[in-house]
Amino acid sequence: MEPKYKLIYQTLKNKILSHQINVGDKLPSENQLAKEYSVSRITSKRALTELENDGLVSRQAGIGTIVQKDHLTEIKNEILFVIPFANNAEFGDYTSGLLEVFNEQQNFQITTVTNQKFRNFPLSRVNQAKGIIYYVESLTNDLKVITKLFLDKIPIVILDKSFDDLPIPSVTCDNFNGGKLAATTLLQSGLQKLAFVTNENSISDSSVRSRYFGFLSAVQDQNKITPVLFNIKDHDISTLIADIKVKKVDGIVAQNDVVAIRIMNQLHQSGIKIPEDVSIIGFDNIQASTLSYPALTTIEQNFVTLGASAAKLLLQLIEAPKQDIPSQTIIPVKLIKRDSDKS
Known part of the structure; x- marks a missing residue:
């Protein structure tokens, strides 16, 4: 297993070289890094020492670790x-x-x-x-x-x-089966009107399109269920709620967790209960999905x-x-x- 100090060192180094941390910025202290990465202070100290050896930072007692360069003299490989x-x-x-x-x-x-x-x-x-x-x-x-x-x-x-x-060559998650799994989960709950919701124009992207096709494949044999596709504009989903009511949608698969959480917030404001009135499943399993109310059921891709x-x-x-x-x-x-x- 890779030494833990290397993960801290490489992470901070990447942020400096990509200008996410700028020259003159102060890095977290040894104690702060130790707490953040659940390591000993000796481990975090070694990571900062490696950055100092690269010439990217300077370390001074009573001041801390300051970024002094945002590039290496020679970057190999x-x-x-x-x-x-x-x-x-x-x-x-x-x-x-x-x-x-x-x-x-x-x-x-x-x-x-x-x-x-x-x-x-x-x-x-x-x-x-x-x-x-x-x-x-x-x-x-x-x-x-x-x-x-x-x-x-x-x-x-x-x-x-x-x-x-x-x-x-490309690397993707199994978007098709993810969309299919989400729809199947809703169907098993006895829901009768499912919708797939995307941001406007996102359906043209291969990953979202595959999720949608997987969604469709799960409902194609359900003769009594006619799936709905909603394309919503960024920052404007108020009209979506009206469509959900008119078309009596009781289950939603969102293209990702961000869209799902936006929908959930709007549903709350409209007095629509989740999951009593409408069930919803997202995609990605981002951290925010655990913090939403209620906590979001989602399809996890292993980043x-x-x-x-x-x-x-x-x-x-x-x-x-x-x-x-x-x-x-x-x-x-x-x-x-x-x-x-x-x-």
Whole structure:
């Protein structure tokens, strides 16, 4: 097992190099890190010492650990992890999976960078990387960038979504069976009118579309049940409640937990009880799903396993570019039963 100090060290290092922590910022103390990671103070101290050895921070008694540089003099074997947005609490913990794999290798450095910042990188900066793991936010918006990387023969693995006609390996959760499992769970409760709810235009993304098709496959043999698809606009779901009442929807599968929780909040405001009047199931099992009222039943995708699988595929591409790599790796999902459905 990887020493715990390395996880703390690599996590802080990545945040500094990706500018999530800026030059001049003060890092948490040894005691704070020890408490956060459930380790001894000696372990957290060693992590900070490693950062000092890299020249990224300076440590002074009575002052603390201050970031003094946001780059290494020479980055060897850099892996770029491209994500849609920074500092978002609802973004899955893929990084732990990446670290599990790359910490076992020598001289690999993960740099996390937002999609927007990555697009402004000069070509020389991109070519410097040994490989790229690219979390796709939108197939439409990211297609041009992904295609350019592919044509430049840069080792790349796509995370979360896939391009069916482009031979780039991808790692996704089992979205189809996740949608099917969610709908089946509601059907087993005897519900009669199910709806699948997405953000406007999200249905065009492969991951959400697969969840919807899985949802449909579960209800196709139920002759008395006609499924409903709701596309809601961001920050405006008030009209959804009226549609739920008119169409007598008693079960909802949301494209993800964020959408599910927004719906639940609106249902509460409208006096509709969960799950007595409407059952609801989300997708992802983010931390907020445990804190909602009632606690959200959801389909869990294992973010750590997804990250580790993407890292292993990328290493294969780096070590043997011409070998046959599976076009799509699908990681199983599971139902996390809580209180928002009747089953």
